Amino acid sequence: MQEHDEHERKWHLAAKVLSGSSLDAEEQLAWEALQADSQFQLEYAQVKKYWQQLEGLPYGRIDAGRDWQTVWSRIQHQVPATTPSRRLVAPWLRYAAIIALCVSVAFFAGWKLSGPAAGPGAAHALTVIEAPPGSKTRVTLPDSSTVWLNAKSRLSFDERFGVDNRNLALEGEAFFDVIKSDMPFRVRTPLYDVAVLGTAFNVKAYADDDRVITTLVHGSVRIERKNDAGATEVIMLKPNEKVTAYRTTPGGPAFSGRYRYTVDRGIDAEMETAWKDGWLSVQGESLLELARKLERVYDIKIDFEGKTLENYRYTGRLRQLSLEQVLKALSLTSPVAFTIDEKKVTLREDKSSTSKYRSLQNP
Template sequence: MQENEQEQKWYLAAKYLTSGLDQEDQPEWEALKDDAQFQEDFAKLRKHWHTFETLPYQQIDIAEGWDAVWNRVKEKEKPQRKFSVPAFVRYAAVIVLTLVSSFLLWQWIGNTQSQSGAEDVLTTIEAPTGSTSVVTLPDHSKVWLNAGSKISFTKNYGITNRNINLEGEAFFDVIKREVAFQVHTQAQDITVLGTAFNVKAYSDDPKVVTTLVRGSLKVKPKASAAKEYLLKPGEKLAIWKDKLRMGLPAGELQTQIDTEVETGWKDGWLAVRGESLDELARKIERLHDVKIIFETEQLKQYRFSGRIKQLSLEQVLKAMALTSPINFVIQEKTVTLKENTSTRSKYRSLENVQTK
């Protein structure tokens, strides 16, 4: 029982240091203020937390990184009092794990370089297919990564630049600094000082979509004569890749949009508005790491609006089957969608099918 209580204390400490406490965690966290021993240990750990952030961006070794934090604490304290080292090492893993909803992959890219070329070394953070992740960057900006997405940045991020390369979808909550924050995708460059916005830039999608929640940002399509856009809160810009390649006007700006539809994924919602089943299937494939096969092409034309909590794959498919003329068969990592002929007459292709 005592061990479980300790685990819970450091689980809350982990959330406090990384992704932040939820509202339901607050009463339990407040109660820990009366735990003098925990507060003393937590204060020392928090004091040296930034040691972990300043480690070289190589492939992260969790035990090695937290040894560095622990050693710094011991250097300051010397032998007056001895901490329980196994507890800190064990809870270090918990703290690192709370950075992501499933797991976070740090990857070293490139060959060993000289000190003069260190700024070219990239750190890559990835949310593999089937998982989502959240990470705090060195400048304390936060990034939520959707399934099958990754960001990369140089060693000098937060010092001489704040440039992020994005593949996939991410929500950014940017801390304002003098150095501009920039996001680069295959189709556009985004510049901002401090704001919150979503970018969807999967390689297999026909367009790159940027949605502004608050603040302001500048979007420049990657074409020499392309128009530059200044987005306001509640606006969404789609850049069509095929038009961009042909040198045609590629931007499509929408105003007064529901930002929750575009950003709900980071809070565990699968939200859509007027999307085809083909588009929705791609989202489900990334979220659950499966391949979806359509028995007929006609099925792809059904359209959905609404939102579903991101539960298990089977639960999501059952919710869709209750509100549309489809059946499904799951075989390992393959899902086959079929038309339900007995309910087909209730629906018409291209009409919105409401999910609940």
């Protein structure tokens, strides 16, 4: 029991030091004594490294008490014999929880990072970063590359990222500004891998969309996918080009069925990536597709009264204002009326203005 309390005390002090909280005289003496504990110093150095990489994480969404208890049960994989303390209730606990989250073990099914860090039978600690519906997140990765995660997106990478691999798995949408290195930077989506050395590009791979899109801003990217015969096919992109995988067999689980691949050249890549700068941009998208985007951005549910509206198509860019302001702008450019009931939006056709709007139907 004494050893149990001693480990608690060490990490209680470490969390206070890293979060900038002051130590009383007794705590200061105990912290100074820990400088001679070589095993603890090795563990503390690892935690401190992750702490210093937290600038882009969504602190406001951390539930300190809950997260601290949860992650301490996981962090034991990296900091043996350490157990959670029920007494950690001070204001700095919120930051302590963030420390633990960054080194916690989070195995989640369905993803397996490629490359040497994920060999057959290997089990690796994963860092998982999420941008929930209604929010965006900017993250600086361990290799100093920067990622913007769009709403309802998840990014994961293992503990060897930046050491012997730069492999990540993405679900949702993200913009990557990659630091150049001889070590390839690889993003795995459910349909294909995107490999680069140093560049800026955008990947959109939402489970509820019928297309997966990669857009290149500058540099070059290599798209690698397995065809139906199991052979690897490669698509190279240059700046202001994008590859789109269209699902041609509707229904069934996400990312299943057949896909048709196209490459568009001479596009406006800045338009495609404007979301990270607070713009809502659409390029020939149907109202149904736009509705899905609005659901993610504003964390709402949109219902249609009638199928006709779903085929209206839009092109343009609008600053991400309040939900009501965006819907009003939509109603000014098309025969769309709306009602908002808390987190539910209902769209219906405004027949009084239908004749003033020339809809562009799907080919």
